[in-house]
Amino acid sequence: MTTKVKHIAVLTSGGDAPGMNAAIRAVVRSCSYYNIKCSGVFKGYEGLIHNQIEELNARSVRNIINKGGTFLKSARSKDFRAVEGRQKAYANLKKNNIDALVVIGGDGSFTGALKLSEEFNFPVVGIPGTIDNDINGTDYTIGYDTALNTVVEAIDKIRDTASSHNRLFLIEVMGRDAGDIALNAGIGAGAEEILIPEENMGIDRLIESLKKSKKTGKTSSIIVVAEGDTSGKNIFELGQYVEEHLDGYEVRVSVLGHIQRGGAPSCYDRVLASKLGVGAVEALLEGKSEVMIGIVHKTVTIVPLKEALDKRIHKHDMLIKVADITSV
Ligand code: ATP
Numbered sequence: 001m002t003t004k005v006k007h008i009a010v011l012t013s014g015g016d017a018p019g020m021n022a023a024i025r026a027v028v029r030s031c032s033y034y035n036i037k038c039s040g041v042f043k044g045y046e047g048l049i050h051n052q053i054e055e056l057n058a059r060s061v062r063n064i065i066n067k068g069g070t071f072l073k074s075a076r077s078k079d080f081r082a083v084e085g086r087q088k089a090y091a092n093l094k095k096n097n098i099d100a101l102v103v104i105g106g107d108g109s110f111t112g113a114l115k116l117s118e119e120f121n122f123p124v125v126g127i128p129g130t131i132d133n134d135i136n137g138t139d140y141t142i143g144y145d146t147a148l149n150t151v152v153e154a155i156d157k158i159r160d161t162a163s164s165h166n167r168l169f170l171i172e173v174m175g176r177d178a179g180d181i182a183l184n185a186g187i188g189a190g191a192e193e194i195l196i197p198e199e200n201m202g203i204d205r206l207i208e209s210l211k212k213s214k215k216t217g218k219t220s221s222i223i224v225v226a227e228g229d230t231s232g233k234n235i236f237e238l239g240q241y242v243e244e245h246l247d248g249y250e251v252r253v254s255v256l257g258h259i260q261r262g263g264a265p266s267c268y269d270r271v272l273a274s275k276l277g278v279g280a281v282e283a284l285l286e287g288k289s290e291v292m293i294g295i296v297h298k299t300v301t302i303v304p305l306k307e308a309l310d311k312r313i314h315k316h317d318m319l320i321k322v323a324d325i326t327s328v
Pocket of ligand 1: 015075077080081108109111115131132
């Protein structure tokens, strides 16, 4: 590989996701493999602004592939949103003789990376790390598969209570803009109804559908609601509405919250993170910048960051049909 890049830094930014450690490990070890220096930036862009940078070697990342969270810590940085903050970040990159930066995070982190690159002509590569699976140009983001399994396990447990008491549970899962977690975990856990941001079925249709199911002999029900659901009611208001309009069930609400982010990454996420980490270093060594390393049809791909930031057009039609058919 012909390259001017001799020293790469890596950081994690935005919400943490299981598998971020595996991605850091792959970046650090790829640098070792290709005989270039690698540094870790602690606390995302905030650490870049405050020069919290340490050199890492292959042994610095031992025993982390199996751990959730990110050992580099993550942060949301207000200062990095302003050009003055990015100027300080750039000055620290130069001070540490760093030639390129790998950013592991979501769309906000990619927007920041793109600005840094455009303003200071500094090479950046993004790795999609977010449990929401809401990034354009990649089939999967790191952390999504683990989060799905965590959600299914939690719903399975709630189902035991629901069926023992003739209860109807509304379970809120993560997904502000994308219904991927709700739909897939909902189908996997046998939910009765699934409410997602991309599709508004309307509350009255929801009640009608629940009444119909009750008539067919159902005695308990699970409704999975993505946090970005557009019914116009929050989950507690929705629960109250359902209770007022449906006889024969006790209604309960459960918000899964932050347990969805934690835990050891699944094997899928570890392998995905490893592939994308290697891909990120190789892309920088090939002189690429302002790109995201993604996975499409099982192949590692290089997507312009601008494209990764486009609104994701995701067709859920097949999953919605499967959910409808399997919940009769
Ligand atoms: P998640 O999907 O988990 O929310 P994210 O990467 O989208 O991850 P954000 O909080 O949106 O998380 O962004 C992370 C950081 O990226 C912000 O704290 C900020 O420092 C930087 N960032 C976000 N948007 C911008 C922007 N428009 N300009 C510069 N920097 C930004």
